[in-house]
Amino acid sequence: MQLPRNVIAGPGALESVGPICRSMRLKGRALIVTGRNTKGIAGDAVAESLSKNGYDADFLIVESATMENVEKAKRAARDTNAEFLLGVGGGKAIDIAKLASSQLDMYFISVPTAASHDGIASSRASIIQGGKSVSNQAEAPLCVIADTGIIMKSPYRLLAAGCGDIISNYTAVLDWRLAARLRNVYISEYSVALSEMTARMVLDYAHDIKPGLEESVRLVVKALISSSVAMSIAGSSAPASGSEHKFAHMLDQIAPKPALHGEQCGVGTIMMMYLHGGDWQRIRDALKTIGAPTTAKDLGIEDKYIVEALIKAHTIRPERYTILGDKDLPHEAAVNIARTTKVIE
Numbered sequence: 395m396q397l398p399r400n401v402i403a404g405p406g407a408l409e410s411v412g413p414i415c416r417s418m419r420l421k422g423r424a425l426i427v428t429g430r431n432t433k434g435i436a437g438d439a440v441a442e443s444l445s446k447n448g449y450d451a452d453f454l455i456v457e458s459a460t461m462e463n464v465e466k467a468k469r470a471a472r473d474t475n476a477e478f479l480l481g482v483g484g485g486k487a488i489d490i491a492k493l494a495s496s497q498l499d500m501y502f503i504s505v506p507t508a509a510s511h512d513g514i515a516s517s518r519a520s521i522i523q524g525g526k527s528v529s530n531q532a533e534a535p536l537c538v539i540a541d542t543g544i545i546m547k548s549p550y551r552l553l554a555a556g557c558g559d560i561i562s563n564y565t566a567v568l569d570w571r572l573a574a575r576l577r578n579v580y581i582s583e584y585s586v587a588l589s590e591m592t593a594r595m596v597l598d599y600a601h602d603i604k605p606g607l608e609e610s611v612r613l614v615v616k617a618l619i620s621s622s623v624a625m626s627i628a629g630s631s632a633p634a635s636g637s638e639h640k641f642a643h644m645l646d647q648i649a650p651k652p653a654l655h656g657e658q659c660g661v662g663t664i665m666m667m668y669l670h671g672g673d674w675q676r677i678r679d680a681l682k683t684i685g686a687p688t689t690a691k692d693l694g695i696e697d698k699y700i701v702e703a704l705i706k707a708h709t710i711r712p713e714r715y716t717i718l719g720d721k722d723l724p725h726e727a728a729v730n731i732a733r734t735t736k737v738i739e
C-alpha cells in the first residue's frame with residue numbers, strides 16, 4: 395500500500411511548495427508539468443516558490459493524457475537534468491507527471507488546481523494508449539499540495555465534476571462485488587468501506603455543495619483525497635472505477651466533444667445504478683442539487699453517442715468485469731437504459 399507522505403490543503407498552500415521540497419530534502423532541478431491555462435493560474439507561482447528556496451525549474455505544457463506526452467515528459471526531465479517532477483493542474487497534467495516520474499524513478503509532487511477528479515493522491519495514472527484509456531500502476535505522490543484558494547477561484551463546473559467522480563464510487567463498488575462473486579477477483583473490504591464512506595459524504599451533503607463556498611471546496615477536496623487513498627489501498631482503481639467509468643472512457647473515445655471526466659462518470663453512475671437495481675433517482679437528485687450534468691443535453695453530447703457508448707463500454711478494460719458483462723448491449727436495451735433514467739429523451 396503506497397500513500398503520500400504529506401498532504402497539505404488550505405488557502406495559500408502554494409507558497410509552501412518550496413519549503414516542503416526543502417523539508418523533504420529534495421535536491422536538484424525540478425520539472426513542472428502543467429496545462430496551458432494552469433501554468434498562469436498556479437505553475438508560475440510554484441516555480442517562484444521553488445526559486446525562493448533555491449530550486450531551478452523548467453516547464454512542460456501538456457494538453458492530453460497520452461503515452462506520447464508521458465514520453466515527452468520523460469525526455470524533458472532527462473534533457474533538463476530534472477531530479478523531481480511536479481504535476482500542476484487538472485487530472486491530465488497530474489497523471490502525465492505521475493507516470494513519467496514513476497518510470498524515471500523520481501519523486502513526484504501533486505499540485506491540483508481543481509477539485510475535478512480523484513487522481514490527485516492516487517497511485518494510478520489513466521493514460522490513452524493505442525486510442526484507449528489504460529489504468530497504469532504508478533507511484534503515489536510524495537506530497538499533495540492543494541491550494542484551496544486557487545481551487546475556490548476555479549470554475550464551479552470543475553468542482554461539480556469532482557462530485558460526479560466521487561459519487562461514481564457507489565457503482566464501482568457494486569461492480570467490484572459482482573466481479574468478486576462471478577470472477578473471484580480480490581476485493582479489499584477496507585478499501586470498499588473508505589470508497590463508500592467518501593461517496594456517502596458527497597451524497598449526504600449535496601445541499602451544502604454550492605458555488606463560492608469555501609466549505610464546499612474543503613469537503614470535496616477531502617473526499618477526493620480519501621477516494622484516492624481507497625485506490626491506493628486496493629492497489630487498483632476498482633473502488634473508484636467500474637462500469638460508469640467504462641462508459642465515460644468510451645464517450646471520450648467516440649464523442650466529437652466530450653464533457654469533463656467527472657461529469658461523464660456522474661451520468662454513467664445514474665444509468666449503472668439503474669442496471670444494478672439500486673436507487674438511481676437518489677444519485678440523479680444529488681447530482682442535480684450539486685449542479686452537475688444528469689442528461690445528454692447537459693453534457694452537450696448527442697443522444698446517439700450516449701447509446702453507442704453504452705453498447706460498447708464493456709470493451710474498455712475488458713479484464714475488469716462489471717454489470718455491463720462482456721458482450722455488446724443490444725441497441726434497444728441501451729436506448730431503454732438511457733430513456734428510463736431520463737439521460738436521453
Ligand SMILES: NC(=O)C1=CN([C@@H]2O[C@H](COP(=O)(O)OP(=O)(O)OC[C@H]3O[C@@H](n4cnc5c(N)ncnc54)[C@H](OP(=O)(O)O)[C@@H]3O)[C@@H](O)[C@H]2O)C=CC1
Pocket residue numbers: 428429430431432433435459483484485486487489507508510511512513514516517518519520544545547548549552555559625631654655656
Ligand atoms: N489517476 C487517477 O486515479 C485518476 C485519473 N483521472 C483522469 O484525470 C483526467 C480528468 O481530470 P480533469 O481535471 O477533469 O481534466 P483536465 O486535466 O483536462 O482539466 C480540465 C480543464 O480544467 C482546466 N483547469 C484546471 N484547473 C483550473 C483552474 N484553477 N482554473 C481554470 N481552469 C482550470 C484545465 O486547464 P489546462 O488547459 O491548463 O489543463 C483543463 O482545461 C482524465 O484524464 C481522467 O482519466 C481521473 C480520476 C482518477
Ligand SMILES: O=C(CO)COP(=O)(O)O
Pocket residue numbers: 512513518519520527528529559631634635639640
Ligand atoms: O478515474 C479514475 C477513478 O476515478 C481512475 O480509474 P480508471 O482510469 O481505472 O478508470
Ligand SMILES: [Zn+2]
Pocket residue numbers: 511512559634635639655659
Ligand atoms: Zn474517475
